[in-house]
Amino acid sequence: MNYEHVRETDPAIADALEGEVQRQNDTLAMIASENHVSEAVLEAQSSVLTNKYAEGYPGERYYAGCEYADEVEELAIERAKELWGAEHVNVQPHSGTQANQGVYYAVLEAGDKILSLDLNHGGHLSHGHPANFTGQFYEVEQYEVDADSGYIDYDELRAHAEEFEPDIIVSGYSAYPREVDFEAIQEAADAVDAYHLADIAHITGLVAAGVHQSPVGVADFVTGSTHKTIRAGRGGIIMCDEEYADDIDPAVFPGGQGGPLMHNVAGKAVGFKEALEPEFEEYAEQTIENAKALGDRLQEHGFELVSGGTDNHLVLVDLRPSHPDTTGKDAEEALEEVGIVLNANTVPGESRSAFNPSGIRAGTPGLTTRGFDAEACREVADIIYEVVDNYDDEDVKADAAERVDELTDEYTLYE
Numbered sequence: 001m002n003y004e005h006v007r008e009t010d011p012a013i014a015d016a017l018e019g020e021v022q023r024q025n026d027t028l029a030m031i032a033s034e035n036h037v038s039e040a041v042l043e044a045q046s047s048v049l050t051n052k053y054a055e056g057y058p059g060e061r062y063y064a065g066c067e068y069a070d071e072v073e074e075l076a077i078e079r080a081k082e083l084w085g086a087e088h089v090n091v092q093p094h095s096g097t098q099a100n101q102g103v104y105y106a107v108l109e110a111g112d113k114i115l116s117l118d119l120n121h122g123g124h125l126s127h128g129h130p131a132n133f134t135g136q137f138y139e140v141e142q143y144e145v146d147a148d149s150g151y152i153d154y155d156e157l158r159a160h161a162e163e164f165e166p167d168i169i170v171s172g173y174s175a176y177p178r179e180v181d182f183e184a185i186q187e188a189a190d191a192v193d194a195y196h197l198a199d200i201a202h203i204t205g206l207v208a209a210g211v212h213q214s215p216v217g218v219a220d221f222v223t224g225s226t227h228k229t230i231r232a233g234r235g236g237i238i239m240c241d242e243e244y245a246d247d248i249d250p251a252v253f254p255g256g257q258g259g260p261l262m263h264n265v266a267g268k269a270v271g272f273k274e275a276l277e278p279e280f281e282e283y284a285e286q287t288i289e290n291a292k293a294l295g296d297r298l299q300e301h302g303f304e305l306v307s308g309g310t311d312n313h314l315v316l317v318d319l320r321p322s323h324p325d326t327t328g329k330d331a332e333e334a335l336e337e338v339g340i341v342l343n344a345n346t347v348p349g350e351s352r353s354a355f356n357p358s359g360i361r362a363g364t365p366g367l368t369t370r371g372f373d374a375e376a377c378r379e380v381a382d383i384i385y386e387v388v389d390n391y392d393d394e395d396v397k398a399d400a401a402e403r404v405d406e407l408t409d410e411y412t413l414y415e
């Protein structure tokens with residue numbers, strides 16, 4: 001990757017950009033929400049579309065000169081419709097959180113009720129956390145995963161809905177390793193006449209590839225991120241039936257956002273085209289197979305996984321049973337030292353804090369993009385075990401760093 005123009009203008013930023021390329025090449029990106037997009041997506045995202053204002057929607061813009069912006073946005077929408085089978089798609093949200101904000105703004109009034117999964121149980125800040133506007137503008141109650149199984153208890157969720165009578169139920173999660181039964185949640189929503197928002201931010205790619213059940217056509221609204229498992233340009237997306245199009249579009253613009261980031265919309269369009277290729281389904285299947293291999297091997301080493309395993313792209317390790325004196329932060333920092341980049345994460349029944357929680361979350365989308373197979377993921381699990389088990393032993397960490405180097409040399413990324 002060549003940043004010659006930036007280097008000429010701004011050497012400090014060129015150093016940081018080149019450093020980041022090197023960092024991504026030389027480390028294992030296992031933050032479950034991250035991935036590595038193609039150079040085609042990178043080119044589209046850094047294109048001259050960054051210069052263009054295009055408030056409005058294709059064919060109905062508030063500014064002149066939007067013919068290419070229209071073409072790009074129309075292609076992004078068409079491809080998204082094909083990928084997820086949605087009737088209506090809005091590709092303008094700047095992020096998954098802003099996609100959720102668009103839905104809330106479209107159908108809720110301040111003070112309305114949200115029922116969503118607790119953050120410590122795998123939910124997301126934008127689902128009603130007190131630190132987010134959703135926790136302040138709406139009345140929020142939260143469901144939890146079952147304390148013994150780690151799975152969502154759909155009967156319990158429905159009983160909670162019947163008691164609370166929410167205006168909207170939110171499904172779709174950030175740290176839930178199991179397949180989500182969107183139909184069961186829709187039944188709960190129907191029972192109390194609530195909307196259902198399925199936030200598939202993490203699993204957009206798995207749903208598009210058909211390796212996870214889809215909420216499209218089931219839930220009223222489906223939101224997602226476009227840069228996680230789907231591996232397109234960075235941002236958010238909203239999908240819904242045609243009947244809600246006139247609620248959603250004005251809630252995104254002008255309701256919550258200004259001009260769309262057309263360079264990012266171009267990156268979304270290019271990534272969606274890549275995801276329509278047959279190889280993408282193999283990628284999504286391999287991502288899940290790799291997460292299962294990683295999780296199985298971690299369990300062989302004595303780690304406890306929330307829910308006992310995974311059906312998707314991530315595993316959530318509760319360190320307390322196997323390593324009661326090691327926090328998620330201790331593990332995250334020691335692993336980063338050896339080149340494994342994942343995040344400390346809260347776990348159900350969390351007894352520490354969000355900053356220094358009791359778990360680690362690890363995902364395989366980035367590794368799978370590099371070409372990792374199940375065997376390579378078992379090697380990663382072995383390294384994670386050695387490091388977490390000996391997190392202040394410098395010799396162990398030096399050996400682990402060499403093993404990570406061997407993997408990054410074998411499974412290369414950017415030029």
Ligand code: DSN
Nearest residue numbers: 032033096124174201
């Ligand atoms: N930050 C993302 C994640 O890591 O899950 C969600 O927004």
